[in-house]
Amino acid sequence: MKLTVQVKLLPDVATSAALRATLALCNRAANHVSRVAFTTGTTGKQSLQRLTYTAVKELGLSAQPALHCIRKTAGAYATLRANLAAGNYGPAGSKRRERVEAKPIQFRRDAAQPFDDRCLSWQLDAHTVSIWTVSGRAKDVAFACSPAQAKTLAEYRHGESDLVYRGGNWYLLATCEVPEPESIAPTGGFLGVDLGIANIATTSDGVIHTAKHVNQVRNRSRRVRRRLQRKGTKSSKRRLRRISGREARFAADTNHCIAKRIVTEAQRTCRGIALEDLGGIRGRARLRKPQRVTLHSWSFAQLGTYITYKAKRVGVPVVFADPRYTSQQCSGCGHTAKSNRPNQATFRCTSCGFAEHADVNAARNIAARGVVGWAVSHAADDAAEPTPARRG
Structure with missing residues (x-):
């Protein structure tokens, strides 16, 4: 790699x-x-x-x-x-x-x-x-x-x-x-990771990496940029150049730290990592105007890339799961309904009554889909292997 x-x-x-x-x-x-x-x-x-x-x-x-x-x-x-x-x-x-x-x-x-x-x-x-x-x-x-x-x-x-x-x-x-180590079989299953805006990453173990501090830094940077751009003086332009990239470096450092914790936990427990396949999410998402800035400034791909390459370096397998309805599906009974999620943080199944933090429930669904995806891909690989010829 x-x-x-x-x-x-x-x-x-x-x-x-x-x-x-x-x-x-x-x-x-x-x-x-x-x-x-x-x-x-x-x-x-x-x-x-x-x-x-x-x-x-x-x-x-x-x-x-x-x-x-x-x-x-x-x-x-x-x-x-x-x-x-x-x-x-x-x-x-x-x-x-x-x-x-x-x-x-x-x-x-x-x-x-x-x-x-x-x-x-x-x-x-x-x-x-x-x-x-x-x-x-x-x-x-x-x-x-x-x-x-x-x-x-x-x-x-x-x-x-x-x-x-x-x-x-x-x-x-x-x-x-750098040579890739051999991938370790996920004997402990998969660690599901739900990526979001309110919480940057939530694992199926219930660990929540909140975006509160990240959003505070971004909002402060946005206010400073807006004020300096309105000012338009030479000194303000010099300061804009000086602070350019600071927010991106902060976000990258945050993503590195989160990715390292997730990969370390998966390696420690002999599990693979299941991520959402979020390709094209910016085009699919329909959000209110105040949420659009947060959506488009959040580095979806970067965190996924960091998790993937850090996992490869230690032999932890990574699979990508279909993210559709993971936030509406019950991880206990499988019932899927929009009413299962009355607000951003709450999940309450209208069929079996199971209740959990909404992002943790979604991460568990992603982990389950990761297990299925891994089994299907390896079954296909086994079927593609040539059968040794029998001696007559």
Whole structure:
């Protein structure tokens, strides 16, 4: 499985200036390639390389950085096509989709740039790197990371690393190919996880990870952004840039902590993890206007991704269950009715009288569906295995 290890670069003033100039030139080249791709309709890597390689080299880039700029642009258009096909920019004919399709992809002056081993070499024992810049090779650039990150880099680093400038700091995001351990059979069943807005995650064991503090931080950030945007002065814009990304980092840290607790509990009790398949939920959900901001700012996919990759690293199996009617179905008798849930937090079965916290009841239904899904998928795998030939 692929993991990304982030290390912080500690360049001196001259090296930092060279890195800034490198990112600026690389992204200017990528914008040129993007304009050619948009004008000609050519977005394949090889085709774009034939069209733009000479012009990109003439901007002052060496061969490998020039190729990476072209490939980065081709990858951006591939991602755009996938998002359009998935309806992430709205249906065909919508204003948002038309705006996206009407102009070429633009790269920021300091957008991330990939480097391969020809442009970037690691000296892991010395905690330094040597990296290509427009001003020449910058050698012995120190970096900082934890001992666990250093161990992962030494054992599993493979492929490209992205140079990132964020919040006044330099980072390298290194790709690592970590082997997956063998999946452990879920002898204890499945731990169901219900994802929600009022409660970020609720497990079938009754553990509730509330969203109260997260929503407080988000609301406070929203108020600060609104006030600074209305002000519109240079100092307010500087502060907006300074605080940008703070909320996203807080949400990511919260999701990491929740995912780690869930995976640790499943591993301790020899269970798998059953998650809701929430693909397309933003398009399906019908909410009142005050709830829409919370829905669209909540990182559904991120928490599920964190749980999935952390589970893979320790061999805990993960299955995705159909989320339909999990909040209306009784986990005791199976009776499904809208009236079973009189309010957000309460579940009371109108058939058997079973009562429970609504999210815990939903998580138990997801756990049960996980068991069924696991049994069905493994029955299909067993049926697909060839039967050994019998000796006559």
